[in-house]
Amino acid sequence: MPASAKRVLITGAAGQIGYALCPMVAAGRMLGPDQPVILHLLDIAPAAAALEGVKMELLDAAFPLLQGIVTSTDPAEACSGVDVAVMVGGFPRKAGMERKDVMGKNVSIYAAQARALEANASKDVKVLVVANPANTNALMLAEHAPSIPPENITAMTRLDHNRALAQVAERAGVPVTKVKNVIIWGNHSSTQYPDVSHGTVDGKPIREALKGSEGWLAEEFVPTVQQRGAAIIKARGLSSAMSAASSACDHVRNWLLGTAPGTWVSMGVLSDGSYGQPKGLVYSFPCTCKAGEWSIVQGLEIDAVSAEKMRATAEELAEERELALECIKEAAA
Template identity: 30%
Template structure:
């Protein structure tokens, strides 16, 4: 194999191989990757989210992804470790990964997906108002950069536990050219946690629980709406085809458990940031993106924080968690739901906090909750009293969940 003829053939083959490689690289450079930006990327949520984004389930194995990880100064070591482990995945769809610890003119450049994780420094904030001021400062920086650098069809997902409804509204305000429908906040985490608890009670798999709705303020007063919840594959005396379901309230007779244990457990979910390693929040973000790109299951409602246009009599101009369906790359509020007059009153009462937060952000009022220690929902003030102590002990945590049982 060392004859002159074979060496000439080998040389020709090598040259051809180099030409082919160069052509492939040039062709690859013409294909723009999907740019995904994640802020507070040193958080555990991001660590669990990255493999989900790179598994090809949302964007397909033919779409290359360029990841951009953003965090504050002082987080370099964690970011570097995340970058290294992401590269070690050897994912065929990962075009590249970069890290940033400062905002500049290139932040969110060419972004098609932006995931904003909660990055308010709660331990350093003594009051609601100062917490809101941090949100204002962030949005005044992020909004114009998204407006200037991101793609016009960018999809922004806000995740967190500190004034996320307000943050979403302010991003919409400071990025006016972006379609407001493309900036949403995730309430699916609360929905999934409620489903998991109900599944343990009912002795079934959480995936069989459908149409549980989270209404209102994701990081404040919310309705966990069980009135339209359906159970599929529920082990009972009545069986049917795969699309057969039972109404939850027709088989869950323990109303005291709902009003006491279920309510208390949902109220204590404010501790998830301390104990949660990020798997559940990451999966919630992944699911929202998956539905957004590939549609939600037919007939299934998904809770999502979106800008109100007056649906269900909710005031326009606030971000409010509502039931939606995803189809053809967009979402639509399920306005065909029948809401009783009593429940409509509850939904209206939940707007108090959101309107008040907006007024503080705009400088129209100075205090968020002047002389108020209980929920604005008068019908449920008794349930609020058990949570007052926690609110008074930490003014930056305002998490109370209200159970809506339809006419019960």
């Protein structure tokens, strides 16, 4: 029997990432090659014409799995009945803006979209936040949608995870499929900690496989992954779009369809205190997934250097949370 269609919401659908993401979802990259989809595309009113253009192109591509398209500038309409929500839309930081200004804009956006999801989406909706600051946006979405289970709201650090896999693969001279179990700890920001301590290349520990590259691992690998987004902006004049869209598909696919045995992925999830990280933050951990549920990988040994880097990114997340909560209070006053 053919599967019934799943409804997938993409916010900011007329933007760069949305434009790259829509055809990937329609082609089965996110939910699998046999899963029909109905796309719900949301954007702001000034982008309404561009949104219709995206719809026209999706129709013209004649994707076999695409069974319908809803376009809207109304969050309630766009969220109606959705099974998966990919929150790409957000307010970008502009020249002259302080962090608090950006945070205030995004708190407002995510409060409104959280209420729309809570009132209109499927009761088991799975939410992935892509827009930056992704971890804190996810936390604020959860704050404003208390009836959505907090484990159903995640932030994307899969792009950083994939960047780390690719850097190791390129250094080792192997296909990226030979590298697994790197970890992104903490925030999707320049404080994140890309960790190779538990990863492998073709079954060998990464540090053993890259023997002779200790200096590269210590001095170049971490900042390259941390600053990759900035490097792409410098090279393209535009932020990461294709890689972000692909990583969003990877994140949701593994979350809903499962991770391979012995393999974990990095996901921004609500911290339960694992590895000494503060509870109540959306923090990136190594996770395994099965049947739509994620679990934090436990029992990994953490050395002193790693512990310090993990603490530093948690401190930034705690500062972001306080800033966001302050914005909520000011908005309510």
